[in-house]
Amino acid sequence: MTWNPVTGCTKVSQGCKHCYAERMAVCLTAMGSDRYRNGFRVTLHPDLVDVPRRWRQPRVVFVNSMSDLFHDNVPFAYIQRVFATMRDCPRHTFQVLTKRSERLAELAPQLPWPANVWMGVSAEDARVLGRVAHLQAVPAAVRFLSLEPLIGPLNTLPLEGIHWVIVGGESGPKARPMRKDWVDSIHRQCRAARVPFFFKQWGGVRKDLTGRKLNGRVYDELPGVLQLA
């Protein structure tokens, strides 16, 4: 499930070009949603910061699917509050994903890193691979890469200290193509480094037609779990 104590964002790289969150925000604003009264501008929702504390059953929570927690317009004190909630809810697993890896690396020493917080960076092509080095310096129990939407080759992935790699193609209108040799290369690198590999989708304008099999099988590996055929 998702938890969005912040909504709205601004674009930082080519991976943002067809941002799904922006498309959703535009729709929700048009539908009159109060949460999206500012459209896609960064908006804090302090009333939502403590909501996970009320969930009794353990949940896997994707944090800020509609924003980027490390956006410059999110005050450090607010990020600290979000992390305090995650720390105080060890029954839930929180997945935090950012493209603002520099700010992440800068703030990480002042944040708590309990085992239930998985921290990831997105990288869509080699131009933004520097984000991985920032992540490698973060003392999270699980560090993961989201290589989605993959729009270029990543033939020299730095995988030291990385616990999980997710790969996916872009979907929806004007989706940019993902080549199979790019995916095969990432898969080979993950295998060589024994890093779990999750292949999410081929994507495309009709992702239901392209599916999520790679070389005839589904790859749903998770941190600590390799499915060796």
Ligand code: SF4
């Ligand atoms: S960082 Fe994420 S949420 Fe922000 S514009 Fe880019 S893709 Fe959208």
